[in-house]
Amino acid sequence: MEMGKPGASTSLFYFFNFYLVFRVDFCGVMMRRIPKEPFADERGVIVMAHRGGSKRWPENTMLAFQNAADLGVDGLELDIRSTADGVLVVIHDETVDRVTNGRGPVHDFTLAELQQLDAGYHWTNDGGQSYPFRGQGVTIPTLAEVFAAFPHLWINIDIKQSDPPIVEPFVALLHEMGMVGQVCVGSFAEETVQQFRQACPDAATAASLPEAQRLFVLSRLGLGALYRGGATAMQLPEVEGRLRIVTPGFVRAAHRQGVAVHVWTVDDVTGMQRLRQMGVDGLITDCPDLLLRLVGR
Helix, strand or coil: CCCCCCCHHHHHHHHHHHHHHHHHHHHCHHHCCCCCECCECCCCCEEEEECCCCCCCCCCCHHHHHHHHHHCCCEEEEEEEECCCCCEEECCCCECCCCCCCCCEHHHCCHHHHCCCCCCCCCCCCCCCCCCCCCCCCCCCEHHHHHHHCCCCEEEEEECCCCCCCHHHHHHHHHHCCCHHHEEEECCCHHHHHHHHHHCCCCEEECCHHHHHHHHHHHHCCCHHHCCCCCCEEEECCEECCEECCCHHHHHHHHHCCCEEEEECCCCHHHHHHHHHHCCCEEEECCHHHHHHHCCC
């Protein structure tokens, strides 16, 4: 059907809607955080320790997670893969090389072999002059260990492995340990995000890359109300290259759709303060102690 030219009433309708969008944006009415729900709290920004706080302790280890929990963080951010014998473990990279004294793909190790490695071996905070966690018994944990130790915290989980897929055993573990309502799950692989949503529709999820891109473009055009997606939260960096992604307009557009905004990885006080004032719902940081001090906790 061919569309005719807009009449005066149609033009007035478009102008009125543009005025409302401009008026709300200009006045900053929507700068408040969205009400308390999974991974958002209108009382203030939630604090998530990135890989447990990797600038303070060896990343993705029980040592880091426990220390972050003791500080009083709201949540832990972590990454999962599987071992050769099908156990879900917490590690970011495809190989163990960067964070342990071993070499090779994670999936080539059984759990027993993996936990013989020293996960504190390479951690240093003085440019390599010292390695305070070497030989201290720091190992790569299983996801089940993390769930058992921190059932009171929100757990933000990035599914790193797509081949072989691990969505099915992951969902089974969530149900087995009663953690469906405590997690927010994402992946850089769009197919993995969709598989997880289908398998576990009651769990919170982070936006896939296309979803985040769609909201970004619509927010820049002043058309954020047209956004549709299945995410609980947008999780993304404030800036990517020369492109500033997280802006007041982007945050408002997400909040109008009931979607939280979490920004990673924010380790400087200036950035933390700027994003708090922007109304973001969560900050994912390698320095949870700095953020907790900033928010008075």
